[in-house]
Amino acid sequence: MNSWLVLTASLPTSPSGLRVRIWRSLKATGCATLRDGVYILPAQAPTAPWLWRIEQAIREGGAEAHMLEVKARDAAQEAQFLALFDRAEQYADLAQAIKEARKALARAAEPDTRKTLRTLAQQLQSIQALDFFGGKAAAAAADSLEALRLEVERRFSPGEPATAQVRGIERLRREDFQGCSWATRQRPWVDRLASAWLIQRFIDQAPRFLWLKDPAKAPKRALGFDFDGARFTHVDGKVSFEVLAMSFGLAEDAGLRRLGELVHYIDVGGSPVDEAVGIETLVRGLQAQHPDDDDALLAAACSLFDTLYTGLAALASRPS
Incomplete structure (x- = not known):
């Protein structure tokens, strides 16, 4: 089973500055909310160190915070925790946006199309950055975006090279x-x-x-x-x-x-x-x-x- 970080925090409602700052920081970690003032994050998440710093910031702000590292009591609770980090809905929204971009490709201008492609790539990276467990939805979204990119290149840059797979790059004089x-x-x-x-x-x-x-x-x-x-x-x-x-x-x-x-x-x-x-x-x-x-x-x-x-x-x- 995974190890989980559980942060409990009691933030003052006034002044609101500390509360808003902490809320934004928590959102950036990708943690989930178990209940008001109780947040959970996989201990192996790349953003886990941020959660420890948030705990310190809360205390330095004069509020109460405690960090616990726990494991689920059984498989059922582990499944509940994992479900909190299911990004399938976000990937589904992205897949729909990619599908709409593909439909618009035939009539879209190149600058607009490339801007859309970059935006979709940024969205995928944002989801992946907080997708701590990956899965088929992540791979499917990445494949779909790559397919769109290739379609864009075929239309606007015929002859764009495919990526070759080699063992290292030769050093030349x-x-x-x-x-x-x-x-x-x-x-x-x-x-x-x-x-x-x-x-x-x-x-x-x-x-x-x-x-x-x-x-x-x-x-x-x-x-x-x-x-x-x-x-x-x-x-x-x-x-x-x-x-x-x-x-x-x-x-x-x-x-x-x-x-x-x-x-x-x-x-x-x-x-x-x-x-x-x-x-x-x-x-x-x-x-x-x-x-x-x-x-x-x-x-x-x-x-x-x-x-x-x-x-x-x-x-x-x-x-x-």
Whole structure:
């Protein structure tokens, strides 16, 4: 049987500040309410340390609180406790929202569709963060969202690479990749633009870029990136930018690491990044300014990524 944390708290009704603050903190832990003033949380929950801090905060606020660690008395009570943390209804609501997004896909514009996809991904992560026992509903929701993401990519980014499964990413020497031809799909989106910027700024001092209508016709000597079968593409859940950074020993650069998180989120979703919406808007603006010239688009995007990298590196260097 599981171990359970049970917090009993007697909060004053006035002043209301402490009560409201504690209530919000309790909600953030994902704990359940057994009765008024009695809260329960699995002892192994990632948020369990928060509950201990809440107990301390209540006492420091002059109120009474006690924490108990218990086990259910029998299987029936264990089932009752587990039922308090059943997230099936939340997953069902999310599944319905995904279903509605799929129905709207045929008539929706790309920016709206990608915004919806990010919102759904955030909702899934929020549920998963407080789903301490998982189960079939969690797996089904994740599979459904991934299926939607693939449909979105097929419609708006034909040729978007599938994730390859490999044993590690080969470490390469930048000296061996100078003056190369680098090939990717035409009309580049964020991952391809950021990857080309990374190549130009950190890997190859004199690169030549080829923008392909059909990646299958890439010249044999060209180094492909961000399409199926390319030398550098999506691997083990990482987007092409992240794979390039790891391949050439750049992943420890804090600015590039944070930029990789941003590119990853815009390209395939995942953990939300504050700057994502603004950067996506700027890139769409650059695409509109250079609708027929991918070299000009990259040149304009390089200034954007230069500034972004400098800003993210500065943020990463700040003391926590």
